[in-house]
Amino acid sequence: MRSPKVAVVGAGMSGICLGALLLRDGIDDFTIYEKTDDAGGTWRDNTYPGIACDVPSRFYQYTFARNPDWSRVMAPGAEIHAYFDRVSRELGVRSHIRFGTEVAMVAWTGERWLVTSSDGAAEEYDFVVSATGILHHPRYPEIPGLEDFAGSAFHSARWDHSVPLDGARVALIGTGSTGAQIIGNLADRVEKLTVLQRTPHWVMQMKNPETSRFNAWLHRTVPAYDRLTYHGWRLFIESFSPALLHPGPIRRFGSWQIRRQLRKVKDPVLREALTPPTEPMCRRLVISSNFYDAIQKPTVEVVTASIERIEPEGVRTSDGVLHPCDVLVLATGFDAHAYLRPIAMTGPDGTTLEDAWASYPHAYRTVAVPGFPNFFMFMGPNSPVGNYSLVAIAEAQAGYMLDWIRRWQRAEIDSMAPTTQATDAFYDEIAAATPDTVWATGCTSWYLGEAGNLEVFPWAPKRFRALMSEIEDEDFATTPAAR
Helix, strand or coil, rough: CCCEEEECCCCCHHHHHHHHHHHHCCCEEEEEECCCCCCCCCHHHHHCCCCCCCCCCCCCCCCCCCCCCCCCCCCEEHHHHHHHHHHHCCCCCHEEECCCCCCCEEEEEEEEEEEEEECCCEEEEEEEECCCCCCCCCCCCCCCCCCCCCCEEEEEECCCCCCCCCCCEEEECCCCHHHHHHHHHHHCCEEEEEEEEECCCCCEEEECCCCCCHHHHHHHHHHHHHHEEEEEEHHHHHHHHHHHCCCCCHHHHHHHHHHHHHHHCCCCCHHHCCCCCCCCCCCCEEEEEEEHHHHCCCCEEEEECCEEECCCCCEEECCCEEEEECEEEECCCCCCCCCCCCEECCCCCCCCCCHHHHCCCCCECCCCCCCCEEECCCCCCCCCCCCCCHHHHHHHHHHHHHHHHHHHHCCCEEEEEEEEHHHHHHHHHHHHCCCCCHHHHHCCCECCCCCHHHHHHHHCCHHHHHHHHCHHHHHHHECCCCC
8 A cells, every 4th residue: 555645725614624534544645724823713713702503513523522611502613713722622623733824835746746835945745635615715805994993903814803893883794604603792791882884684593592502411321312413403404504505495494594584573664674685595594693683782883874984983885974083993804716826826837727717716526636646625616515414515526626636645546637528517417406406596705706606515415425425437537646
């Protein structure tokens, strides 16, 4: 058996997942490049008040490292970060992480990948895996005068905890999942919270109870119960989530339930302002335990007039009103289409990944790119995101990658890459399936690429697992191992 050398870019949830499974397979010659000084990815970067998972924690975890001690149905962010950190330590992954090392370039040498970090150090690998995440690069709005603001201004993913909030006047730009969680946390703490709403989002307000002592005891002492809970949540989400995306009675019922939530808002003017013009689920559904309660607090004002500019004292809207504030928070999301950019990646014939993606980012079954041998991606183009567990997606993708690495170990191949024809066929299927989904009902969101193409998975998670469970040899160009 040959021993592969693997480079993984990113020590977030996906990178830790692959590291743990490589070690379980007896593969220990791998390096995880992490540009910061800590692991955990998005759960390391996002520490804003109220941050929590919007997927049940019993399902938002690795099947090979379940945590029986989740404090709530949907755990707070610090608890999730602690979980991934603990897994990386307990399973031996952390010793393979090269902290403070940012990858600058990846280039094919003819037989292997040469990975060069920003400090100039270079090393060759048999496989390169991108685990850079999708909610990683903060997106800053282009608003005139932003740099002139006299108070404290920061993106939600770069929260400045040195800034006092209690009793302050806070202006918040953005009402997506992050904005909703911030509103729910700050409404009772600040003197005034000005919510500058660009586009209203559909919200499903649901309780997020603490785990009872008895339930916690069951999870710790009865492993079968813990496993049953994981699969119970999986089956529940997989039964209803796909049906909400396609026409039919479940989507109609789900849409009715989501719209019905707006009845919690008593003021008809505010209710109208919070009503999206699009279908529920067309954009990411916001899951919150207290959004509609918080948004009606006397300390909160929802402003629907567009932002004209930022001034030293606050935010000036198009109706001429100045909204004074001490703190300006930008909950304006991420560049979900950056993938492993700004890393420069060059394939065998000198083609860069940027060139290959000139029209739009694409990948064979979300994990591999034509013309780039022995290269895999976590959460690549068209990975199923929606309101589903990315941990489950990462595990399925990791299993697919390991199947190919095992073939390399057995000297069945030296290199592999999907063919252009197979990748095009995959996208033909996506294009054919898209009109039947809620994303084709006329909305804009980060689910759609710059060219208007769908960048999420248009089918049920069950089909995704099926695609990841078997290698279609005819879809790949391979080179045999030298014997």
